Amino acid sequence: MSFSNSGNTGGETVIPSSDSPSLNGVTAAIDFDEPQKSYSLLPKQNSEVPGELLEVAMGPHHPSTHGVFRMDVVLDGERIVKLKPVFGYLHRNHEKIAEGTSYLGSIPYTDRLDYLCSMSNNWGYALTVEKLSGFQVPERAEYIRVIMAELTRLVNHICLVGFLMQDMGAMGTPLMYAFREREKILDLFEAASGARMMCNYLRFGGVRCDLPKGWLDEARKVVENFPRFLDEFEALLSGNEILIARAQGVGVLGKELAVNAGITGPMLRACGVNYDIRKVDKYGIYDRFDFRVPLGEHGDVFDRYMVRVLEMRESLKILKAALRDIPEGLIVDAKAKSRGLRPKVGEAYGRIEGPKGELGFYLISDGSANPYRYRVRPPSLINLTILEDMCLGLTIADAVIILGSVDIVLGEVDR
Amino acid sequence: MLGTGLIKGMAQTAKNFVGSYQGPERLVTVQYPEERLAPKENARNFPFLVFDGDDAQKGLRCVACQICEKECPPKCIYINKSKDKKPDYIGKPQFYPATFDIDISVCMSCQICVEVCPFDAIKMDKVFELSTTDRFEALLLHKTELAKPNEYFQELHPTEAAEIDTRFAEEKLKAEAKAKADAEAKAKAAAIAAAPKPEPAPVDGSIPTPVAPKTI
């Protein structure tokens, strides 16, 4: 967690006004390892400090925090001296509940982790259970999974960009355009699975039901029209001077720190590290598709925005190929059963490249009907841990867009 | 030149603004209570119980096997099994639910109950205008509110309902054929039994000779 010494070291190097010796004295005086007697983050006031440090609790109900999340920031004027992310407001005991329910019963709960990407959450969990129990996924189901996961990526990235712009002050316009397009994809989800967001569609060894008649044509239409919308979106945003001024050079995350902190997904790729689990693990049938992994260079907010836009274009390539090649056939392994599943004793870790990063599920089976241990590796939470390192020395307004560019969903952070 | 990006963006918004009055791909909003979108066939929100025939309570397909109660992840189904049995669609005597409640304030519309029900007795509904001022009683649906006719189900999910109906009809035919065959076999057996048969030879010793009570 960023609640470590990084604040102290960062204080010396990053804070622009570090030429003021007294401020340095203050940051160094904060000993965060010591159990705090009072609730306040404020250091003991040094009589030599000119002016006072101000502690602000942003959240838990703050429009910029995308949910119930609190940032305790210590400000020197407008500069951030210290930032402590506080989460847990949305804790729903997901892991413990899953240890008490059957394997099948946890699938609808995984929908509610990252509620923008229920399809890919389902996939992560199904993949782990398949590893544990050895079910084979039929060809058609693999294609359906890829199509759903890539549509989910479009939904997630388009929402993220919209919300990021909202954080920057573009009130509504890009977000509403994004939601308009998202709606078309949600309609596809509804037609296939019955629900728009809480899809609960994948099953161990396949998917729950076959695609309805005409679905593929609808999907092709959506995929065909999406690039036009993306072009428009980019014409609206990518060259916009205000966006560039706000985003470039802000919230820079170094490669080394990103790798050491376990950052994954577009956040990591924006720093220029070539790591995409679709390429590394080749889970499902991703080795059959020809797509590139867009990389950023500077690791700032603008790169994160750009990486996501480019990723959407690559997703469209995958979607086109998958919708062209999808075969007829079974949709679920004939041997697979969902009710009363009792995998043999063992453990498995399955991971997928979710839209937000590496989404992993770790299961230990003791041969009974419920998992003995169920653990989620939530990309949102782990990507959030370096928030302080990106924000130190910047202003509150920057912290808001940096948080926006991390792409968190609190349902997944707190579980 | 500084500002070109802004101007280009403005052009885009202008295009969208004008387009939202004409193009169907930009004009997506529906004026809800007056205008409604047709629901998708697969759409789901809360479960209901299917019944056949005219009597909602007699015709319930549910046999109170309680599988759905056990599998429901948030445990929002409450079933009490009946003490007696009633005939189901093929005439086999089955239990029925004495009470069947679903707390839809807890239900998360996951459809697992539907998936696991072996009797196709519980299906997903599409009504969504369920708001109420009573948080407790009004959201706990009882058997009487949950029971909906098969015709309603056919309307909601035509493909699935047609499939189930054909299967049920086949099963019923089979059951009837079997019943008929059984009846015929029985009749035959009875006829054979009734026909004058050669008297079976008395089996000696088959009837145990009464043992004289021991005298003490």
Ligand code: SF4
């Ligand atoms: S609805 Fe189906 S699963 Fe549930 S008790 Fe009735 S027959 Fe059994």
Ligand code: SF4
């Ligand atoms: S839809 Fe899900 S939560 Fe609702 S009653 Fe059925 S199994 Fe339970």
